[in-house]
Amino acid sequence: MPKKLKIYLVLFLFLFLFLPNVPARENHNQKGIEALNRGEYREAILQFKIASRQFPNNETIRRNLCTAYNNYALKLADEGKTEEAIDILKKTLELQRTPLLIKNITALCINQGYEYFQNRKYREAERFLKQALSYDKDNPDALSLLGDVCYDSQKVKEAKEYWQRCLEINPEQEGIKRRLEKISQEIEVESKLDKVSNYHFDIRYQENAVRNQEYKIRDYLEQAYREVGQDFNYFPHYKVIVLVYSTDDYQKLVNTRSLGVYDGKIRISADQVLDIKGKLKEVLRHEYTHVLVRDLAGGNCPIWLNEGLAQYEQYPGPSAELERFYKILKERGFFSLRDLEIAFSCASPELVTRAYQQSYCFVSYIIDEYGMWRIKKILEKLKEGESIEDAFRQKCYFSLEKIEENWRKKKF
Numbered sequence: 001m002p003k004k005l006k007i008y009l010v011l012f013l014f015l016f017l018f019l020p021n022v023p024a025r026e027n028h029n030q031k032g033i034e035a036l037n038r039g040e041y042r043e044a045i046l047q048f049k050i051a052s053r054q055f056p057n058n059e060t061i062r063r064n065l066c067t068a069y070n071n072y073a074l075k076l077a078d079e080g081k082t083e084e085a086i087d088i089l090k091k092t093l094e095l096q097r098t099p100l101l102i103k104n105i106t107a108l109c110i111n112q113g114y115e116y117f118q119n120r121k122y123r124e125a126e127r128f129l130k131q132a133l134s135y136d137k138d139n140p141d142a143l144s145l146l147g148d149v150c151y152d153s154q155k156v157k158e159a160k161e162y163w164q165r166c167l168e169i170n171p172e173q174e175g176i177k178r179r180l181e182k183i184s185q186e187i188e189v190e191s192k193l194d195k196v197s198n199y200h201f202d203i204r205y206q207e208n209a210v211r212n213q214e215y216k217i218r219d220y221l222e223q224a225y226r227e228v229g230q231d232f233n234y235f236p237h238y239k240v241i242v243l244v245y246s247t248d249d250y251q252k253l254v255n256t257r258s259l260g261v262y263d264g265k266i267r268i269s270a271d272q273v274l275d276i277k278g279k280l281k282e283v284l285r286h287e288y289t290h291v292l293v294r295d296l297a298g299g300n301c302p303i304w305l306n307e308g309l310a311q312y313e314q315y316p317g318p319s320a321e322l323e324r325f326y327k328i329l330k331e332r333g334f335f336s337l338r339d340l341e342i343a344f345s346c347a348s349p350e351l352v353t354r355a356y357q358q359s360y361c362f363v364s365y366i367i368d369e370y371g372m373w374r375i376k377k378i379l380e381k382l383k384e385g386e387s388i389e390d391a392f393r394q395k396c397y398f399s400l401e402k403i404e405e406n407w408r409k410k411k412f
Contacts (some may be wrong), residue, residue: 028054029061032068041072070104082112086131089206089299094409106136114145120238120295122153140169144176151179152264154202154241156187182253189249200225200236205244209270213280220281224288228313231372232292241265247272257349259283262290285367286314296376298383303344304337305388307356308363309375315360322364330412334358337404365407370396 031046048065055061069092076085091103095245109132116125126149131141147162160183167176193204198212201221205214221242229235243265245253252270254261260268260283263361268287273280289310293301335343335358343355367375381391392400 002274005017027051028301029064032064036064036068036071041068044068056302058188062095066092066098066101069095070101073104073108077108082115086112086128093365102135106139106142109135110139110142110145113142113149117145117149117152118298120152120236121301122149122238125149126153127268134138137164138169140173143169143248144173144236147176147179151183152241154204155264156190159183160187185253186410189245189253190243195242197239200223200239201242202239203244206246206249206270209246209249209272210244211274212272214244216285217242217280220284221288223281224285224313228285228289232296232376233315233373234292234296235375236291240288241396243267244270246270260287262287262294266291267394282314285316288312289313293379296379300382300385301379302341302388304340304359305363305378307344308359311356312363312367321360325361326411328354328357329361334412336410337393337400353392361411362407363405365411366403367405369403372412 026048028051032044032051035041035047037045037381045065045068049066051061052058052065069088073085073088073092076082076088085409086105086108089101089108092101093105113125113128113132116122116128126146128147129142129146132139133146136142143162143166145160147166150156150159150162154311160180163176164184165178167173167180190204192206194207194214196203196205196218198218201218203214203218203221205217207214209219221240225235241264245267247269250267250272254267254269259273259279260266266284266287268283273283287310289312290306293306293309297306311321332354333342335355339357340362343351346352377395378388379393381394382388386394389400392398392403396403396405
């Protein structure tokens, strides 16, 4: 859906209204028109209200008042005061219910729901999107986004229902079709999952896969919440969804060589993780770091930085892995920064592994030289839409190319 749906200014059509027996100086309808034309909407509303009290059955004055309310709501929405604008339009609908007003309040509710969704405030997002559907029950944007909200908050059956309704309205939506195919598989698997939850995490697990380790998983996640959160000085205000599968179900749903993945939810393959000593804690820290990076960068973080940070947190403190990775890079060579980003998506597992290793080494160097607090500032710049090059230049005072050059001179 578009990030922001439009609301529309009402074209003012009732510029001259003859009101008998009203002196010109007391013609509040005319004063309202003049204020409206100047863009002084609150003054226009006041004048039309007075005129409406003088002539309570005058339909033209009523429409003029609704026009002023609508245009004032548009102004508030442009100023970012969307909820206030919605309240104004609710009052307007009590006076007159027109298709344009309904279209506008629906768009505002969807926009506000989208903003809450982007900030992971799912309950508030759901409330505004349901309001949108109360005005336009078949609005595809509201249905699609409400499905996304329910999916991300682990209400998968409800998500499926909203997406199905959306597809019924427009059967050509390929993205919705793909989501429905995926969620049908997930519902089948996740109907078998048990649940252990706390204030920060909603953990769903397959009992035969976790081998009575569900509380250890919860404790490791809490430790990651504290320790990784302290490094980034960021603690999510919402519950993070964690799904722990058997190997078969993990491959069925995720289809990746990795032991864990973060795609809006943390998903791990319990059997494989538990078979390797110490791996459970590492994988949970790694994937939890992706949660924070996604929030801080708004999904705009390059893969090399994202994966480098996740490995930095995966191996806290002095790391034998770091020394081993440097040794491999010295023996086999390393990528340019541009090629490094591409290497993550290549078909060769060996090249992908080296891309991970180089990212960890380079990001560790950046943190040592410039501090984690600057990394957070860089991520925040990425969220604002800055390029990775500009973000580094603004916060580290060197180009990324120069930082890479200094790293190679120092380490190789």
